Amino acid sequence: MxxxxxxxxxxxxxxxxxxxxxxxxxxxxxGDADTLTVSGWSLSSTPEFQLLADGFEAQHDGVTVKLVxxxxxxxxxxxxxxxxxxxxxxxxxxxxxxxxxxxxxxxQLLDVSDVKLPDGISGTDSYTVDGTVYATPYRQDSWVxxxxxxxxxxxxxxxxxxxxxxxxxxxxxxALKAGFEDAGVDATPIYQHGWQSTVQGFAAAQxxxxxxxxxxxxxxxxxxxxxxxxSNGDQVPFNTVTANKLTYQGEFGKQSAALMPMGSWFTATLxxxxxxxxxxxxxxxxxxxPQADASTTGTDATPVTFGDPTGFGVNANVSDEKADLxxxxxxxxxxxxxxxxxxxxxxxxxxxxxxxxxxxxxxEGTPQDELSEFAFSTHDTYPENPTSPDTAAIQNxxxxxxxxxxxxxxxxxxxxxxxxxxxxxxxx
Amino acid sequence: xxxxxERSASSAAAPPPRRRSRLRLRNTLLGWSxxxxxxxxxxxxxxxxxxxxxxxxxxxxxxxxxxxxLGLDNFIKLAGDKSFHTAFLNTLYFAVMHIPLTIVVSLGxxxxxxxxxxxxxxxRTAAFFPYITSIVxxxxxxxxxxxxxxxxxxxxxxxxxxxxPPGWLTSxxxxxxxxxxxxxxxxxxxxxxxxxxxxxTVPRELHEAAxxxxxNVVQRFFNVTLPALRPTMFFVTVMLTxxxxxxxxxxxxxxxxxxxxxxxxxxxxxxxxxxxxNQFGYASAASVVLFALCLVVTIIQFAWNKxxxx
Numbered sequence: 001m002x003x004x005x006x007x008x009x010x011x012x013x014x015x016x017x018x019x020x021x022x023x024x025x026x027x028x029x030x031g032d033a034d035t036l037t038v039s040g041w042s043l044s045s046t047p048e049f050q051l052l053a054d055g056f057e058a059q060h061d062g063v064t065v066k067l068v069x070x071x072x073x074x075x076x077x078x079x080x081x082x083x084x085x086x087x088x089x090x091x092x093x094x095x096x097x098x099x100x101x102x103x104x105x106x107x108q109l110l111d112v113s114d115v116k117l118p119d120g121i122s123g124t125d126s127y128t129v130d131g132t133v134y135a136t137p138y139r140q141d142s143w144v145x146x147x148x149x150x151x152x153x154x155x156x157x158x159x160x161x162x163x164x165x166x167x168x169x170x171x172x173x174x175a176l177k178a179g180f181e182d183a184g185v186d187a188t189p190i191y192q193h194g195w196q197s198t199v200q201g202f203a204a205a206q207x208x209x210x211x212x213x214x215x216x217x218x219x220x221x222x223x224x225x226x227x228x229x230x231s232n233g234d235q236v237p238f239n240t241v242t243a244n245k246l247t248y249q250g251e252f253g254k255q256s257a258a259l260m261p262m263g264s265w266f267t268a269t270l271x272x273x274x275x276x277x278x279x280x281x282x283x284x285x286x287x288x289x290p291q292a293d294a295s296t297t298g299t300d301a302t303p304v305t306f307g308d309p310t311g312f313g314v315n316a317n318v319s320d321e322k323a324d325l326x327x328x329x330x331x332x333x334x335x336x337x338x339x340x341x342x343x344x345x346x347x348x349x350x351x352x353x354x355x356x357x358x359x360x361x362x363x364e365g366t367p368q369d370e371l372s373e374f375a376f377s378t379h380d381t382y383p384e385n386p387t388s389p390d391t392a393a394i395q396n397x398x399x400x401x402x403x404x405x406x407x408x409x410x411x412x413x414x415x416x417x418x419x420x421x422x423x424x425x426x427x428x
Numbered sequence: 429x430x431x432x433x434e435r436s437a438s439s440a441a442a443p444p445p446r447r448r449s450r451l452r453l454r455n456t457l458l459g460w461s462x463x464x465x466x467x468x469x470x471x472x473x474x475x476x477x478x479x480x481x482x483x484x485x486x487x488x489x490x491x492x493x494x495x496x497x498l499g500l501d502n503f504i505k506l507a508g509d510k511s512f513h514t515a516f517l518n519t520l521y522f523a524v525m526h527i528p529l530t531i532v533v534s535l536g537x538x539x540x541x542x543x544x545x546x547x548x549x550x551x552r553t554a555a556f557f558p559y560i561t562s563i564v565x566x567x568x569x570x571x572x573x574x575x576x577x578x579x580x581x582x583x584x585x586x587x588x589x590x591x592x593p594p595g596w597l598t599s600x601x602x603x604x605x606x607x608x609x610x611x612x613x614x615x616x617x618x619x620x621x622x623x624x625x626x627x628x629t630v631p632r633e634l635h636e637a638a639x640x641x642x643x644n645v646v647q648r649f650f651n652v653t654l655p656a657l658r659p660t661m662f663f664v665t666v667m668l669t670x671x672x673x674x675x676x677x678x679x680x681x682x683x684x685x686x687x688x689x690x691x692x693x694x695x696x697x698x699x700x701x702x703x704x705x706n707q708f709g710y711a712s713a714a715s716v717v718l719f720a721l722c723l724v725v726t727i728i729q730f731a732w733n734k735x736x737x738x
Binding site: 077080081083084099102105106107108205237238240242243244245392393396400401403404405408409410415418421422425426 | 490491492508509511512568570574575576577578579597598599600601603684685686687688689690692700703704706707731
């Protein structure tokens, strides 16, 4: 009899423990109307969230901004899971544009068309679906060309002057290689990271094409050039990049390469790593990315490049009162005040004014030449990921093309034909 | 406690029927109470999700809110999806290479380490190490080993006079064999332990009798050791098959399905469709196909084993 009671008690305890597990926890936002939760990632090494939170709190008495940290690599999956469970943050940071349609189609984002944005801010198109705005940008990285001034000097090669087409880029790489050999410098002219965007982003932007077209002939020229650079030793081969898991921070920071196309976020990293000693101490600069033809080169023209904004959206399930507060936060994050603060920690804000550019180059360790300033502040930036529900799937197909071609497994023409077939067959 | 309970129950001479049924109820409840914590976990975390997947595979659920019932549309789309065909064939290709290779290697290791050598415990431990090593570390090291330009594997091949060694993980032809090599290396220790346990049960007398009859080593292996190992072999084959068909983690960290689609497997197809493209309904349909594949192959193996048993 006693044992039966014990058994029943045991079962009850087990059941309680389990239901207790699933029943605990509350909403991430909490009930407090003056507390705004904002999603972020790697908070200790990504200071922009805390900076914006502090700035917003300073402007709004009694308001607390609570940052909710997510793992950076699985950010979208984790936020998606939280939103699906009804426990998402009030302000949903849009880390990657290609996931915006998922949130928008899923009814998770509030219409924020009434948030006032400063003139000249870029990246807003990426967050507009059928004329309705679902998020506002605060940061807009663009791809530029980082170069190592010391290595150029050692090789005796002229540094970039803003007039480069891709042909000039190839010629400079050839000259660098010869110069390194003569000077006995152990470096490769170009390090290009393994991402598909390092080829496809430029190809789409500079040929005015879109990944949504389903027609990828525009990639041919860009891949042929990279394959040639790889085969003649001007560029670290893709297979070495992937097999040896090379990092772009290490390759450029340790002076293994003189030229590196990279997004403007790298400035903050490089400045920090040079200060900490993680990267070598050398002179470097930023140049506009080489252009398809001469019409967009030179410092009186606007170079064409690509990049995606980072922005904030508002959770569709917040109360009206909270929605107003969240929209205030969006407005603040896009403002010139916030842009200057962001530029002060090496972030490229979506709003680039003279004051913002000045704040950016006031950071100790940033290059002080005019070309770097020009490259940072002047560009025609096309989105890498057009806002469409098909973008994520298409980019996956194009990523297969990228690895097949650059690894040397497939020639460019048949890889393009395969990708076009797959897009026609699998999308939509 | 249970033993004393049983003893006192049986020592009581022929208890009246009512008491016996109460005893049975009590024992049943007691039994349930032991299984229940695990069973509740199984139901909540495995059974309900699995049943839900079957329903989701018939919808276009995108994780948020409502979904439409599509009937078999997802499966029809899968049947015409070339990427799924590629993933399906790649999975079979992986399984066909991986299963026999792992059995041969782990059985070979087990026989080698079944003797009373000095330091055999050390070698057994060493062979088991890969199984308990972090998969990320495994991927990093093997990627370096297989590196086409600087990797030791190709340097050894070059030393042996092979002019143009393959690019291994960076070549669409050789990536899958390379993945199989790494997976076999990683799993061999685990299956070796199972085979070692199996080898301990092979009756020594049978070997002695066979030897007296003049059977040589090979004949003894095929006529004594292998038949005696059949239960172990069956278990290992079933586990290996299911594991091969579900392979995902190693491929993600080694090649991420590349180059191109040369190492994309079904599990990765599911992952991509579900978590990267948010087509959870479609991904569920692919999961159902994978489930069916595992089920059918396992049923065939059970049937075959039963026939051999009779």
